[in-house]
Amino acid sequence: MKPIKVGLLGIGTVGSGTFNVLKRNQEEITRRAGRSIQITMVADLNTDRARELTNGECEVVSDGNLVVNNPDIDIVVELIGGYGVAKDLVLKAIANGKHVVTANKALLATHGNEIFKAAQQKGVMVAFEAAVAGGIPIIKALREGLTANRIQWIAGIINGTTNFILSEMRDKGLDFDVVLKEAQRLGYAEADPTFDIEGVDAAHKATIMAAIAFGIPVQFDKAHVEGITRLQATDIRYAEQLGYRIKLLGIARRTDGGIELRVHPTLIPAKRLIANVEGAMNAVLVQGDAVGATLYYGKGAGSEPTASAVIADLVDITRLATADPEHRVPHLAFQPDQMVDTPILPMAEVTTSYYLRMQVADQAGVLADITRILADSTISIDAMLQKEPEEGETRTDIIMLTHQTKEKNVEAAIRRIEALPTVAGQVTKIRLEQLG
Amino acid sequence: MKPIKVGLLGIGTVGSGTFNVLKRNQEEITRRAGRSIQITMVADLNTDRARELTNGECEVVSDGNLVVNNPDIDIVVELIGGYGVAKDLVLKAIANGKHVVTANKALLATHGNEIFKAAQQKGVMVAFEAAVAGGIPIIKALREGLTANRIQWIAGIINGTTNFILSEMRDKGLDFDVVLKEAQRLGYAEADPTFDIEGVDAAHKATIMAAIAFGIPVQFDKAHVEGITRLQATDIRYAEQLGYRIKLLGIARRTDGGIELRVHPTLIPAKRLIANVEGAMNAVLVQGDAVGATLYYGKGAGSEPTASAVIADLVDITRLATADPEHRVPHLAFQPDQMVDTPILPMAEVTTSYYLRMQVADQAGVLADITRILADSTISIDAMLQKEPEEGETRTDIIMLTHQTKEKNVEAAIRRIEALPTVAGQVTKIRLEQLG
The missing domain is CATH 3.40.50.720 (NAD(P)-binding Rossmann-like Domain)
Known part of the structure; x- marks a missing residue:
């Protein structure tokens, strides 16, 4: 074709x-x-x-x-x-x-x-x-994925520049002007950042989402548009003390009287997943009557x-x-x-990191034996936790996090560790992924 | 038609x-x-x-x-x-x-x-x-929304029963057996929970996602399937101390040698958004070469x-x-x-909650005046924060969070508060959404 x-x-x-x-x-x-x-x-x-x-x-x-x-x-x-x-x-x-x-x-x-x-x-x-x-397929989600629902509201962090600035203001306790300059230096804000920091860009996006969610024409001229330029570090701090974070949200909500379409800085409970969307990332939370809340998260800009x-x-x-x-x-x-027939790997060939917990005798040389075995299997240790033995106990727990390695290497090492006379019972192995 | x-x-x-x-x-x-x-x-x-x-x-x-x-x-x-x-x-x-x-x-x-x-x-x-x-449109995202990408890996919390159990084990420090019984009582786990707790259900879903992500046939028989039945409260606690949470993940990853397809309890850094997906909720994290990481979150089961x-x-x-x-x-x-022509509401008619900050004289009766004005406008207060005046200061900050009300009510109240002789300057108003 x-x-x-x-x-x-x-x-x-x-x-x-x-x-x-x-x-x-x-x-x-x-x-x-x-x-x-x-x-x-x-x-x-x-x-x-x-x-x-x-x-x-x-x-x-x-x-x-x-x-x-x-x-x-x-x-x-x-x-x-x-x-x-x-x-x-x-x-x-x-x-x-x-x-x-x-x-x-x-x-x-x-x-x-x-x-x-x-x-x-x-x-x-x-x-x-x-x-x-x-890059977040939110239009597809709204237009096709959620078609069963009467959509009740949408709330989105849909401007990366302002979310970056707000994250920095909170993390570092700095004022808007200072962080804006940093954002410009790092390329997160444009030389003329007006459209972003005044909320216009977010309002464009909210306008489009509202139209799709509620079946109304696009009407940007009726959106309430308010940016983050007047936001003070003081308020971010007070909000934090009360258990809230401040985010620039684009909100579209269906009410009995009509549609709310608004962009403004908003306090949201810190425990909400969307409150923890930091830096230049975007996220859109959609409330539908059948599905409940769904959230879509990813990079909202960039090449x-x-x-x-x-x-x-x-x-x-x-x-x-x-x-x-x-x-x-x-x-x-x-x-x-x-379709292709790329093989599925047997578990022995899988590469990941590991959490290993073992109960050992509280005596000299134990750790040396264990680390030697791991080194022999070319497994390197990323972090370790050794507990003091409990009162009257002669054994103690050692926990190790390994760097990435093949499962078969870890299995071989575990067999050797379990054979040590100073190690009691079995080694507990749980896999670990950074997902970063 | x-x-x-x-x-x-x-x-x-x-x-x-x-x-x-x-x-x-x-x-x-x-x-x-x-x-x-x-x-x-x-x-x-x-x-x-x-x-x-x-x-x-x-x-x-x-x-x-x-x-x-x-x-x-x-x-x-x-x-x-x-x-x-x-x-x-x-x-x-x-x-x-x-x-x-x-x-x-x-x-x-x-x-x-x-x-x-x-x-x-x-x-x-x-x-x-x-x-x-x-209810999460993840198939659509993978099959249509991310078609530009060479998908590198998928990691999903795709079984609500096990995520509920793990959340409870962590929150309450309880053992698996105890929490399973509670989950069954609450309807989060079935009478025969084997498919869920042994990871079979998650592996079915991971198998389907792997096929879509990588263009391979479905092949459940080659998936590594490991549930949460052997997980101990001890390990959840140690993981926590090291900055990790334990989740049952369905993982599909493309490597040079082949595809990894596996379900098992997994330590993931507590700071990741997906580590904070609690209770019976589901979330899928997808890494694509162009878009980077995107995450999809919502209810994974229910009528x-x-x-x-x-x-x-x-x-x-x-x-x-x-x-x-x-x-x-x-x-x-x-x-x-x-299409319909539901009107967009003017901001005065929007209903939301508010954060109000005002600087007041540190003297008797001030708070009474302010709360009277709010009550007159039928605005009720949800939380309040009053700071001690700084050394040598005669003014102090009062912060109030209101329950939901119409914007025009708040605007009217603010005008009256700002006219009080005991209130200095303007009232800072930031809107607040529970998103719950």
Whole structure:
């Protein structure tokens, strides 16, 4: 089957991420989508940089019109941002019968109704997973995963810049201005951070989520938008004393009288999972009447996390546009003729870390014997805990955490340790994963 | 457009949840799916109970064959469980050209390859979101949301019973046997809890996720399965002292040599978000090469949470089976002609709780004045913090957390408080959400 041809409008941070991930994971993505997805054309004002980034592997132009008017292009990916040129090109692409993928939350929150209507009339998709919470598939969860539910409310940490700043203010007790400068230095905040710190970016995203959750048009102009610029370190400290954390939340809630749509700093109980989402990470908490609360967490920005969402949309459109049964979503994600038989490893060959607890005689040389056995099996120790023997006891517990090693090495070492006359009974072994 | 007709095999906990949610949210689900979805036939051995649960609104039979052979039925929902009758009926439904939705992880983890092959040959869908992590749309995330990624590993708390037991063992320092009895009394563990506590249920789910993540066949027989029955309170305590929590994880990891597929108690750093998933909740952490780590959290079992996933599958099939452009996934989740114009509330009409900080003179009667003003505006106080004045200061901070009230009430109260001669400067107002 011939490849799906994609034209990229803008090859900045997200555009280059999309190009790189699509190329790096080409084989696996094709096995999932059922067809190869290729970026064949890129429009960017900086054509030199665009040529460099794409290694001469696709046509580079400076005028986006050449992409949206190219009859060979199946899907247009808009990564220009803003409302001007981006809107014009998206509407032209739709008019030309092309599917569109966009990460442009500002455009959709303000002109989404017009754009979706045009797309509906032409029978094309406008996909925008990347517009909200970057790599987290929250649009898909709301639009498809939770369709059984009457959604009651959504509360999201949907701006990484402000969450980074709030985390730093709390951790270090610093004021907003100081942390903002640090965030800019580290690349977590832009040179002009207004859209982020004033809550506008979060409000764009909340507006889009509200529309999907409640079946209402996008209406950014009615959102209450309040940023974190006036937040004082004092209040973060007092909130902490009362058992709360302050987060910038985008909230959409259904009430009897209407919909609440608001972005503002919010105290939330420190024990909630979402209160513990730190740094530049995003998380969205959704309350549905059937499912209860579900939470979605991940990176909300950045080159490859956002590209992950853009490409998921490309695969979705590829799968949907090819509407015969063989090319719907495959049962096991990969097309049936594209499964592989990578072996499942026997447990002896698994690599992980270990918690080992053993009861030993409280006498000299015991630890030396044990550490020698571990060293013989090339197992290195990450942490150790040795308890004082209890009053009147002659034995004591030793607990060791190992670095990563193969299970068979640990099993061999345990057999030797258990054979030591100074070790009582069996060694307790529990596996350990850093998940980092 | 005529309704999609659904036949239910088994109307126990999940079946009745499916029936109830589909009925309660009928209008909203139809607006999303583009067609009405109706359960028209139910097969259950207990026909009396089935008739009672369905209020005579659909045909009730005792023989599932009557459902899968009924030419009027479009989709068969299998909620019988196990490998015997369930497998037979699923394969018959497929042979009859019907789409199938199932929550049966045991069946899919052991006979999935045969079932998916049959479905592929007949061009029907077998959807199984409810088979893994209940109401959390993790199958959709893995199969569609993360298609750009080379998935590196998955680690999930995917059995609520064992997570409840482990949470209780840690919180109360109790031994496994004691907590298991409590869990059974509370309905978190079944009378025969073997499948849960021995890790079999988690391994079924991990097997399915591994297949989707890596494009390999389901092969439950090669999974390493280890439960929590031998876990001692001592080890939970030692782990805690070393900064770790013990969770029963289902792990699927891609390595150079092959795939690791294993379920066992695992130490994980206490600071990780997933380490703080407590009680009967589920969470799945997925590491992709482009997106990094994403986490999905929610209820992994129960009547309506599982029904949420079953119905999402019904909507998916309804949307996909009707393959003309108007019935793909709508841009804003609801069909374009089914949007509503529920108003967005002005901020004055929003209801929430508040954190109020004010600087007051340290003298008698101040607090009485403030609480009187709040009472006049029918604002009740949930918590209060009053600081001692600093050395040499004559003013002090009062912090109040209010119960829920309308923003306009709080604004009115603040204006009156700020007018008090004993209050200096402005009142700081930050909104508060329990998110509970």
